[in-house]
Amino acid sequence: MTDRIHDPSSFFASALCMLVPIPFVVATRPPLAVRILVFAAQLYISIRAVTTLTLGNPAIDYQGASIGFGWSAFTALHFYFLVDPLHDGTRHREDMQLAKDKPFGKRLWWATCLLFSNRGIGWTTAIPHLPQMPHYRSGKEFALARLRDAVFFFFVTDLAGTYFAQNPITSYRAGERLPISSQGLLFQCITVAITVCHFWANSQMSYSIISVIAVACGSEPRDWPPMWGDLLETYTLRKVWGRVWHQLMRRYVASTGKAVVHLLGVQRGTNASSYIQLYVGFLASGLTHTWGDRQIDVTVGDSVPFFMLQAIAITFEDGVIALAKKAGMKENAATWAVGRLWAATVLLATLPMLVRPALATGQPVDSGLPFSAVAALWSAAGLEGKIDFQWPEPSVL
Template sequence: MADTRPELPVLSYLLLPDILSCILVAFGPPLWVRLLAFCAFFYTKLSGMHYYAVDEPAYNFTFGTLFLQQVLAAAHYMLTTNPVDDVRHERDVFKVSARELPLLKRIYWAAGYCFGPRSVGWSDQVANIPARPRISRWAFVRSHLLWMAWCLFLVDIAQTYQHTHPDLFHRPGETLVSVGADGYIMRCVNVVSTMSTVYAMINVHYSVCAIAAVSLGLSGPADWPNVSGRWADAYTVRKFWGKTWHQMLRRSLSSPGRLISRTLGFKRGTTASSYTQLYVAFILSGIQHSGGDYMADPALWRQSFTANPLFYQSFTFFFSQAVAITAEDAMIWVGRKLGLQESRATHLLGYASTFCLV
C-alpha cells in the first residue's frame, strides 16, 4: 500500500522543539514547569512520527528512531537533571552555577550541554569515551577528512553489494525478505553489509560536524573524541556496546537506569544496580528504535505489536542484547572459577561469539 502521509515539516517537528527546550533549560525553571514542557515536547515528537513521512521511504526508520532519541535526551536534560544547577563544563569559571551567566551566554552554555549527548568535558561525561585528541586544529581536520574518505569508500562497497539484492535491501514490493534467506554465510554477509553502512555513516555525519565546529573555532579538537571505540575491544557483547559502538545514547539511556536503581534502593556498584541499569538501558533502546519501526510502516508495526506486544521488531533485538550480556557474564564468571585466564584464544572465541550474538 502506498504511503499517503504528508511530508514531514522538519523545522516544526525535528528542530524547533529541541531549540525551545534548550532555551527553557537555560532559565532553570522548577520541575513542574519542565515536566509540562516535556509533555508538550513528547506530544510533538509522537505527532511527527504518526502523521508524517519523509520523501525517501528508507529514511522513515531513521527519522522515527531520531524522534524517540530526542525524547529520551530531553527526559535527561529536562527531568532527571537541572543543568544550570547540576552540571558544569571544564572551562566554566562561575562560582556556584550557570545562573550567574548573562542570559545569552547561558543559552549558548545550555545548548552545548543539551546537544552534546556524551557530555564531553562536562562533569557528567559518560564512560568509555575514546581518548580526547590533543592535536592542532588543522591536523584534526585533516585526520577527519581522511577518515571520512575511508568511511565513504566502505559505504560504496556495501551499497554496491546491496544494489545487487534489491528485494532485501530496498523493498520495491510488499514482501519481506529475510536476511538469512540464502543460508547462514549470506546472512553474515548481509548483516555486515547493513551494519558497516550504519557504522560508516554515523562516523561521516559526526566528522562533518566536528570539522565544521573546529574549523570555525566554535570548539577545539579535544571536544571531539572519536565517535567509535576500538574494534579490538569487541571480544564481548558488553564491550562491543559499551566501548566499540558509539556512545551517543549512553547519557540518555543510563540516566533513567540510575534513577530507577536509586528508587529501588540498590547501592551504586552492586550487582543489582548494575543489571537494573543494563536492562533499563536496552529496554529504552529497544523502545527508541521501535519508533523507527513505527514510522517506517505503521500498519506492520501495529500488526506485530498486537500479535506480541513484548517482542516485536527492533525491541526484540535490543532486549536480547541485555539477555546475551547476562549469559555472557555468567559464562565469564564460571570460567574464572575454573581458573581460566584471558588469552588470545579466549579473545578469538569472544570475537566469534560477539559477532554471532550481535
C-alpha cells in the same frame, strides 16, 4: 507504507521543535508542571510527525525518526526530570563560574552546548571509556585527517549502497517484502554485516564532516574524539556495547537506569543495581527506536526485543566470565578470539530483528548518498552490464 506526506522540511522542522525547548528548560528550570506540559507537547509533535511524514527512504526514515524524535524525547526526559545540571554542579572545563550565576544569554548558550555534547566531552558529566584521541599538532592537521576519514567512510557507505542496489530483496524485489532469511543463512549474515557497516560508516562520515566544521568555527580538536571505539575491544559483548558502539544514547540510558534503581530502593553498587541498570538501559535504547518503528509503519516496539536480548546475552556472558576467572583462567589472545567469535555470533543471530523492519516497508534500500562514486567508477571502467552476479533465488518456506 500507509499514505504519508513526502515533506523533508516539515520532518526537520518537527525535529527542531523537539530540540529547541530543551536548552530553555535547562537554563530556566521552570516548575514541574511547566516541564510536564512542554514534554507532552514535544511527544505530541513527535508522534504526529512519525505518523504522517516521510523522507522517502525507509532506512533514513527509521534512523531519522529514532534520532530526531526518539533520542530527543529521551534527552528531554533526562534533562527535565532526571537531572538538574543548572544546580547540580555540572560544569565545562572552561567555565569560570557556575551556570546558575551566568546571565540568561550565556546560560542559554551553556545549556545548548550541554545538549549537543552527547558524550559529555569536556564536561564533568563525561561518559566513561571515551575513545582515545590521536594527537594533532594543529587544527589543519585535524581537518585533513578527518576529511580523509570522511572520504573513506563515504566509499564504505557507497559500497554498502551498491550491495543494496544489487541485492534483489533490497532493490527491485523489495515490494515483495521478502524476509532477510529468504536468501539462506550465509546471505542473511552478509546482509546483516553490510547493514551494520553502512550504519557505522555513514554515521562516522557525518561526524567527521561536522567535526571539521566545528573546529573551523573555533572548537578544539580534543572535543571531537572518534565517534566509535576501537574494534579490537570487541572481545566481549559488554565491551561491544559499552566501548565500541557509538555512545550517543549513554547519557539518558544511564540516568534512566539510575532513576529506576533509586525508585525501587535498591542499594547502589550491588549486583542487583548493576543488572537493573543494564536491562533498563537496553529497554530505553529499544524504546528510542519505537519512533523509527512507527515511522516505517511496522509494529511499534518491534525493535525492543533485539535490545533486550543483548542484555540477556551479556548476563550470560558475565556468568561465564565469572566462572572462568574462578577456575583460574586468564585473559589472553585465545580467550579474546573466542570472545570475538561469541560477540559476532550473538550480533549476527539477533541483528536480523533490527534489520527486518526496513525490509518490511516494501521500499528499496539505498545508501542515502546524493550520488554513487562506485557506480561512476564502474561505468567509467566499462564494466557496466558485463558482470552478472547470480544472487541466490529468494524463497520463503
